[in-house]
Amino acid sequence: MDDKFDLIPLLEYIPPTQLDYxxxxxxxxALKQEGYGFDVWDTWSQQDNRYNPREMESKWESLGHSKDTPVTGAFITMKAKENGWTPRQYDGDGMQTFGWDDEISYESTGNYKIVDKSWxxxxxxxxxDNNWNxxxxxxxxxxxxxxxxxxxxxxxxxxQKEDGKFSVSGSGIYSKxxxxxxxELDKYSESKDIGWVVGDYNQEAGAWIRFNPLDGKGVKNDNVKEFKYALVESDNxxxxKQNAVMRxxxxxxxxxxxxxxxxxxxxxKVDANDYQEYRKRVEYLYKICNxxxxxxDGQNKNPSRLSRMPGVIRGDHKQFLIDTNIGKGSWEEWQTWIEDLNDDLPEFESLAEMFQEDPPLAPVLIDGVLRRGHKMLIAGPSKAGKSFALMEMTISIAEGIPWFGFxxxxxxxLYLNMELDRPSAYKRFKDIYQSMGIPPKHLENISIWNMRGHSIPMDKLTPKLIRRAQKEKFDAVIIDPIYKVLTGSENDAEQMAKFTNNFDKVAMELGTSVIYCHHHSKGAQGGKSSMDRSSGSGVFARDPDAILDLIELDxxxxxxDQQKNRATAxxxxxxxxxENPAYLPEIGQDDFLSAAEMRxxxxxxxxxxxxxxxxxxxxxxxxxRVDLMTAWRLEGTLREFPKFDSVNLWFNYPLHYSDDAGVLKDLEPVGSEPPYKRGARKGSEANSSEDKKAARAAANxxxxDMAFDFLIDEEGKVLIGKLAEGxxxxxxxxxxxxxxxxxxxxxxDSNGWVKKPETDKEN
Structure with a gap:
């Protein structure tokens, strides 16, 4: 592909001299997997003194892959990032692009550059001196x-090797x-000769010691007892300056x-709990250093690695202890310090300067509801036609016509179709266009990303979406539905905050409005406000700039029967x-509303x-068809605009249309009747003791459900005592x-009662 991400420039950030085998x-x-030729790998490898031209071609031919876990270009981008490559570069339009297989991380996205070595x-x-001990x-x-x-x-x-350098011989001692x-060293403190304890060594070569404790049975990684320390060694x-930069x-x-x-x-000090955590911490440590x-030196990652032993001679110099316990006191303290220095948060701004600047508001996309670059949530229960409403909105924006009166x-x-297969999505759009009676004049304004069968978590989808969409200048990105890309438990406030941060990222990077739909929680919704009906954490009620909520009317x-009469007429x-338009003048105005008269x-x-x-x-x-029609009320909670009057709608597949006659305005939402009355009514209608029992259970x-949804805290929990009171x-x-x-x-749950996870079956 012409727009394939080029990995070759990234190799400049990965000196082969730093890598282990x-x-x-x-x-x-990775190069072979992504379609690059042998010459790229060979040319890059020549920078290392271990390069052997006689072995390179046969080695290239032997490189294979596991079908399940191939080594891809993501490995090269990871190594390049460790050495200072910035995965997001700005193009001429000021837009950002993401690197190969990037994903959104909730750690700091700073460049981690603290020290300028040139200064x-x-x-x-x-x-x-010679009096050392x-x-x-x-x-x-x-x-x-x-x-x-x-x-x-x-x-x-x-x-001693052919090149004159010395290397260790054997595994050494590991049982003391x-x-x-x-x-033993105490015995020879006066003689100052450690050879009596560790053995004689070649003073041209020096001696070595492992910095992590072992189990006394061997010297491999499996023999490491505790993953306390990592080695940082550099000779560039x-x-x-090495001493100064480390400090x-x-x-x-x-x-x-x-x-x-x-x-x-x-x-x-890395103080890892296990080998996996050790690897992650060493990668982080090396990234900061690089x-x-x-x-x-990337060959020093192993926890069983040898380092230089202090107290011995090596050629013309001594291997000696420069200092102990310097820098931060622990890994956690150091990592926190690094992250605090490298957050990507904006700077403080003076309100006086903003008064002078008078920054303009973002342009309106949907009048009285949503601005460009802002976020909107549409919530509703199953069968509310949320997907249809989003497709109707897509068409309305593309054609520049009102949507539900706005x-x-x-x-x-850009419409992200997460649920329908491609032909079904096409048919639904076509049916809606036809039902709306609108000629499709601006189809080029609608792009569809059919993701059924390709759904991935939102943190991984976000950079891919941004990279693909940044050239198109979309005014709105619609995600339908979000449960397909949900990460974490929807009742966990922290996880949902991280999840919704992805929408901020898309909106900010693309300058687009992000619109998504979510489902209601279980139980009656009539007694709740529009912002409290969405299932899961209260984050969904606080994060969007606009919340539009559909609730069914009873x-x-x-x-x-009245609607059947009017539809028949x-x-x-x-x-x-x-068939006979000449007869129309014979029909009185009132007769048009009567099925009997029109018959x-x-x-x-x-x-x-x-x-x-x-x-x-x-x-x-x-x-x-009239029997299958449902009635809905659209309510809104807005951050940027005044609250609008509720909009009453009929949903007559495949289209919502406004209640222009005003027949729905006096209807109550389903579930708005107090539960005890509804339970009593159901009980009185029951024909047997079993029916009455079931009616009481339903009312209870x-x-x-109503009390739980009202009292739920940000962790999705409620104490039983609070339930009883509510x-x-x-x-x-x-x-x-x-x-x-x-x-x-x-x-x-450990601290209360929580709702079991739901599987949302969107329409």
Missing amino acids: LDWVSVGM VEGKEIHEP PVTQLKTYIKTLFANDDYVSYVVDSW TAEQLLN LSIE ELELPIAALVYSGSKSVHAIV KNGLQV NCEMGKV VTKSLR KFYADIILD KHLTAALGTERAERIAGFELGPLSK KEKL IEGQPNKETVKKWIDNSEDYER
Whole structure:
């Protein structure tokens, strides 16, 4: 593809000299997976002194992938980020683009650059003179890093390679505890010779020690007993600058050791609970170091890695302890400090400056309801036609026509279809266009992203959505429905706050309105305000700039009969208009509202036989259609505009239309009648004791649901004592407990009662 993300520039941020063998191979696998050729990997690898041209091509051919977990371009972007690459670059229009397989994180998105190495003054280290005490050096190191019963591993044997460098020979000693070593070192404190304890070593090579305690059975990662420390080693800066940068970064260093050559070894406190956490913390540590100019040797990630032992000679220099316990006191303190320095929050602004600037408000998208770049939630129960309402809104914005009586500015809309298959979505849009009677003049203003079968959590969807949509300049992005992309429990306020933050990200990055729909909680909704009906955490009531809520109206039999009468009369009038329009002047104005009178006119206009045939074959489906019509009231809670009068609607598949006749204005919402009255009415209508019992149980459940939804806290919980106080009539706790036990909607939590998770079945 022409617009495929280019990984080659990212390789500049990943020096192969920093990588261990596994990471080096993984870069090759990622390049191969993404379609790059051997020459890219080969050219990049030549920067490393381990490069062997005779092996490269055969190694490339052997690179394979697991079908389940292939190494992709995401690995390269991850390694590049660790070394300072910024995954989001600004284009000429000021829009941001996301990197390969980015996802939204709720940690700081700062660049983590704290130190400018070019401005840091080096901090000298002072090598001990010949009167130094190697025993004291090693004792201090061991006491600083290990508990008495920790097994300490070290190596003094070495061998010289062809290039003249020395490397460790064998696994060394790993069966002595810190206490044993300290006791033995005490014996030779006056002689200052640690060789009597650790063994003789080659003074050209030096000696090594592992910084994490082992189990006394081996020296592999599996033998690491506690994941306390990680090694930070770098040789891209001078010794003095390495020392200064590590201190400027406030690294939580337990021991700082001069290696006797080109680097300082920092033994950093990470205090991980297990290997997985250790890996994550080391990756974070190395990322911070790399972004601040301290290019860390990536081969030192292993928790069983060897570091330089203080108290020995290495060539012309000493390996010695520079300092202990410097920087922040713990990993948690240091990480908090780093994150606090690198938040991406805006700066404080003076209100006086804003008064002078007089910043303009965002343009209106839906008059009296929503501005561009703001968020709107449409809530309602199943069968409210929420998806139809959103499609009607999509068409109204695209065509620049009113929606439910609210004027819409013409604009481009991206509709995220999470639920319907592609043909069904197309048919539904086409049916709505036809039912609205609107010629599709501006279809180019509607883009559909058919995501059924491809749903992913919103934090992963957000960067992909932004990257794809940023060139289109959409005025609105509509997500239907959100349960398909929901992350976390909808009753958890913290998780839902993180979830809805994604909508802010989309709105801010794209400059678009974000509109989404959600379902009502269980139980009667008539007694609640519009902002309290959405299921789950109260975050859904507080986060959007506009909440539009659909609640069903209780249509009486007489009103439905009236609608059948009017629908039948209109049907007859349409037939006359179509087949004998010359007869229309014979019809009186009031007759157009009467099915009986219009039947007479139909007979007069078309003849008895034709009129009877129409009545016999056409009116059955019409009557059924009216029976299936539902009535709804649209209410709003707005942040930017005054509250509007409720809008009453009929939903007659596939379209909502306004109640222009005003017949719905006096209807009460379903569930607005007090539960005890509804329960009594149901009880009086019951024909048997079982029916009466069921009616009472239903009434009790409605009382319980209403009280729970009213009293629920931000964690989605309610104490049973509060429930008893909040239910009408204030039954005792035992009674309420019995009602809960008889309900399948609630479960016990550590601090109260919570609703069981719902599976929303949207229409």
